[in-house]
Structures are given as C-alpha cells and as structure tokens.
Amino acid sequence: DAKTTQPNSMESNEEEPVHLPCNHSTISGTDYIHWYRQLPSQGPEYVIHGLTSNVNNRMASLAIAEDRKSSTLILHRATLRDAAVYYCIPYTSGTYKYIFGTGTRLKVLA
C-alpha cells in the first residue's frame, strides 16, 4: 500500500482558498488519488478523486503533480462547514481497499 504524508492540522480564514497538500511518493502509476473528509461525529464523505489530470467538481479541485508523487486538494472558498478532517487515499484499482491515514484537521476561522 502506498504511504501518504499530510500535515496534522491547518487553519484558514473563512471565504479564502485552502490548499491541502498530500505527499504520496510511493504511489504506483495506476493508483488513483482519492480525497475524503470527515465532519465531527459523522462518517467520511467523498470529495474528489483523480488519476493523472487535474479534476474539478462542485466541492473542490484536485491538482496532481506531474510526477504524481504529491497532490493538493483545493477548496476555493472555505466556509465554516468545511471544518473537517481531510484524508488523502491512494487507491489501487482491483484491490477494493481504501486505507485511511490520520488526515489533516482543517480549522476555518470566522
């Protein structure tokens, strides 16, 4: 399984962009990069995933480095509801296993 490194915590001001980094230097060429977030007292929620190209959806953008050893989840305008733990998960297709690390706890300041 590929290992990930994420900051333990980050802070952002409300309505400002947030860039959440993830290092996954041992990722294989066919591993997808998934991001989930977990709000307090809830189960995780899917945010976005990608393979090589940058991806956008209504929640966030995912920027994947050209060498694929790192990626950045971008929240374009943080709100108080975005305060959560964000998990970066390399996923190997066909293994069916999603291994959650410790994630980054994002605090959004009003």
Added chain:
Amino acid sequence: SQTIHQWPATLVQPVGSPLSLECTVEGTSNPNLYWYRQAAGRGLQLLFYSVGIGQISSEVPQNLSASRPQDRQFILSSKKLLLSDSGFYLCASTLGDPYEQYFGPGTRLTVT
C-alpha cells in the same frame, strides 16, 4: 443514489457480551461493502470488505467477524466483546472500482 442504513446508532454493551451490527444498502445492486472502526480521536481502520455474497476479506486479526448473507446486507459480529472494541463503527459501499465510497451514519459502541 444509494442510501446506507446502520443500526443501532448507539450501543452500550458489557465486556464478554455478543455483538451484532447490521448494515443495509438501498438504491444499488452488487455493491462492494466495507466495515470500518474508528477509535476515539483516531483514524479509520478497515476491518472487513466484501465484493459479493458470502465473500469476506479480513484486514485485521481480531475477535470480530463479518458476514454478507444477502447482496445488500452486511453484518458485523462478535461472540465476546473486549474493552478495546469500543469505537465508531461505519459501514460503507462502493458502486464500482475505483469509484467513491458512501458511508452510513455509523454505530457508536461503548464496551463497559
């Protein structure tokens, strides 16, 4: 879209008692199903996953077991609970590979 049901929402059980947690999925067929546990203040630990009826893969040796008697039903069991089994138990489902996982509301288990 799919909906995942888990019950009960909270549970307090004495050490040595049995456990049965049930998860059912609506709105899809032939999902991949998962059980996770989250100890207080910790990350999610994958316990079991299943890619079909009767097919169970275990990730962590422990006194828990899982079964999938029907396509959209996943059950987590224990014959004798330990204090260390306390935690937030989450069921999840994926529609395919490598698509997103959907999580249920979870069961918060306290073993006393």
